[in-house]
Amino acid sequence: MKKVESMIPIKTESAWRGTSDCRNCGIREMVLFANLNEHDFAQIHAPIDDLEFSQGAMIYAEGSTAQGVFTLRSGIVKLVRSTVDGRQRIVRVLRSGDVIGLEALASAQYDSDAIALTSTSVCRIPLGVIQKLSSGSPRLLAQLMLKWQQTLKDADDWLADLNFGTARQRVGNLVLKMRTAENSAISMLFSREDMGAMLDLKLETVSREISRLVREETIEPLDKQGRIYRVCHPERITAH
The missing domain is CATH 1.10.10.10 (Winged helix-like DNA-binding domain superfamily/Winged helix DNA-binding domain)
Known part of the structure; x- marks a missing residue:
């Protein structure tokens, strides 16, 4: 696993109006928290990490314990799975605005390797943050369901077309x-x-x-x- 180039721990109160400036994020309407308001963010106390990965770096490994969900701010990421005969297959390519590791919400493990194809920046949202918001924010729960449905459809489309x-x-x-x-x-x-x-x-x-x-x-x-x-x-x- 290659070293992460930089990591800036961001408290959610500053994530909303400080270092990561979620309010003014250029891809805000595309990412997981698009429908949240300041009241929703005020309920969160766990840190959101702003991470950068160099080309070829692994964001997480297949079978590793899921720590959180990632929103891709810039760059391109490939999802890779190992076949039964040991080959590596790229099952999907993700770009700015996509959500990575959404399976973490239903499983204790990631089901693929996530590897940066280019220099990449992501926000890592701890599972606890999402679980708390899901229980207290109907807007986020609806957003999660839409994202999950879209992820499944995108995966099917990629396989069918490619x-x-x-x-x-x-x-x-x-x-x-x-x-x-x-x-x-x-x-x-x-x-x-x-x-x-x-x-x-x-x-x-x-x-x-x-x-x-x-x-x-x-x-x-x-x-x-x-x-x-x-x-x-x-x-x-x-x-x-």
């Missing part, structure tokens, strides 16, 4: 899914090895399909690392 079809269709669907919320013409990818682990394809196959999309001018590379692309013709991206 594990079936031709190699071209799988790679194309991933390119479309990784378009940013700020600009649907920009797709943020990651290493070809990680893409292969998610799509159940060989690294060489992923590289070949990306190169073909570039040659066909369906996508346009915007950086030398091959991680950022402009999607020029989304309607053609999964064509045979």
